[in-house]
Amino acid sequence: MKFNNRNVYISEKATIGKNVRIGDNTVIYDNVIIGDNSIICNDCIIGEPINDYYFNSGYENPETILNEGAFIRSHSIIYAGSVFGKNFSTGHRVTIREHSKFGNNCRIGTVSDIQGYVEFGDNCWLHSNVHIGQQSKIGNYVFIYPYVVFTNDPTPPSDICTGPTVGDFSQIAVGTVLLPAAEIGKHCLVGAQSLVGGKYDDYSLVIGNPAKKIKDVRELKSRNADKSHYPWPYNFSRNMPWEEEGFENWKLKNGYEND
């Protein structure tokens, strides 16, 4: 049904792995490397040349590496010069600028906009329409929900660029803005539509405009149980690497003894 090889353009300088499917109307530019068992859907642009291309006749497209198992949904644009770990997947119409670095098993939702010069750990899930400014640094197992914006300029416009950092396992809920240089610890929950500057300890529940730490997430009562849902890895395992053995066992073997 899909993948009829209609109007596909693949540069001779691209390297395509085994068992890779490429959708109609998709373009793959120079020096893109796509790992085995990947799917690139229709109308995508992979290895989009960075700005220099238009103005520098000696331009060479920087290397773009999508490791094995990539799944890029239609109408997405990935600039040249980024590296993606295994099983990277996107929704539709995602834009990812140059010098972005993603670990394994990351997912980026529809229309999300990654501005480049950012770093993500493993297993980060971004929902639809997330905006990540340059110089953001995000740990492992961080989930970011729709319409969240990471900013980086404290006195716009200026030449300062200091993005937020977010620790492992933290959750940033819908519509929240992280101000420049905000530091969110590990296992935090930042509530919906918050405006968050400053530094927050591990396990903080952060809410409001302007945001404050309200309590420790471990004190939050869950709706359907007597105990807190947080730290969430003990209570959520769908598609997580601890799905089979549970977080309690998994963490001991994977460097998360203290989580």
Added chain:
Amino acid sequence: MKFNNRNVYISEKATIGKNVRIGDNTVIYDNVIIGDNSIICNDCIIGEPINDYYFNSGYENPETILNEGAFIRSHSIIYAGSVFGKNFSTGHRVTIREHSKFGNNCRIGTVSDIQGYVEFGDNCWLHSNVHIGQQSKIGNYVFIYPYVVFTNDPTPPSDICTGPTVGDFSQIAVGTVLLPAAEIGKHCLVGAQSLVGGKYDDYSLVIGNPAKKIKDVRELKSRNADKSHYPWPYNFSRNMPWEEEGFENWKLKNGYEND
């Protein structure tokens, strides 16, 4: 000018009605049914296969039904497995996932993202860049403005999925977040940039972060008149079915005697 039949792909298993125009670079997949007098503009994907397609060799695309008079603007993606009433229209780059059900005369604005497993009544108008999470349930004549988000997970991440419900004639203004399981009655007005959880009676004016009921919408003075603009159907009729005879008469014949 448009509709030059360039690079169009229509599955042999699709059913196209009379007087249907299909734009260049558009793809229509298996088991899509498009009603008479419809327009599908350029670069659209209609009947996008759901996730199973990529992993299940026996995959059969579920039926997608666009009833007569559909108008899908360019770069939109509609997944297989949804049903759309008459005169359904979209802006550009709309994404609509599987198991979405729309009544007649609905409009979805540019870049809006319908996550699937949702239900809309008749004559709902979504403006640009609205995000509707799964399990949302929306009545008739509901208008939703830009950057509104409907959420569904009270303790992210979890396996709970309980979307908001919105009653007939309610208005959800710009940038508002409806929290999981929020219940908005009929004829409500939810103000801009509100964060709304809980249950609100018919005719509530709801505003703030966190939101509260401020007053009855019928007590709101209009800028240009002594009386309230709400319930709005008495004061706005452009493109509404009561445009010619007025809401007062129309409602009696159409089951809205009490509105």
Added chain:
Amino acid sequence: MKFNNRNVYISEKATIGKNVRIGDNTVIYDNVIIGDNSIICNDCIIGEPINDYYFNSGYENPETILNEGAFIRSHSIIYAGSVFGKNFSTGHRVTIREHSKFGNNCRIGTVSDIQGYVEFGDNCWLHSNVHIGQQSKIGNYVFIYPYVVFTNDPTPPSDICTGPTVGDFSQIAVGTVLLPAAEIGKHCLVGAQSLVGGKYDDYSLVIGNPAKKIKDVRELKSRNADKSHYPWPYNFSRNMPWEEEGFENWKLKNGYEND
């Protein structure tokens, strides 16, 4: 690498200047005029017919003028009937509706949505995902950051349409909503995630939901200096016309003696 003339459609009634590059899969419709030294990237639609086209057999596409040095990135859609000054540039997937008027050197970021019937001065920079409603009026050197929304209907839905106005050099930070008919003076800074109605004097710092004037921007201490960063033109010049001689000298020759 790009610009291979694959699947490009250019109307015979379009006028293309010298040294213009047009990307693959792009469509240029009737009565579009593109100035010299412009770049239109892949998968764009320039001169998209307005609504009349679909319903009026005698439709004539209104003139669309992109002056010299335009740079339209891929997947953007520009409707017929707008005028763009020199060096107009966009990110990806921008939508610009009819009757939009832009001065010179304006930039519109990825996914931004300009609803038409708007007016921008010179050197306005809109970041990603900005939504500008009809009847907005924006001065010169105005910067607007991601997820800002300009609205125009005080009692939705109604037939009233009164957009905001923003004076020269003002900055509207991330996630802010300008309510209908809001008036922002010159050299203002509107803080992130604010909800802003009413009228604000020149040099106001405006913050909050609902927003208030907090102080004069000239009283704001900068993080890295003893003096205020504002008025910002004295402290930021990258890609500004005063980059070489400084704002102090430039303003005297360019009609900004009082800024």
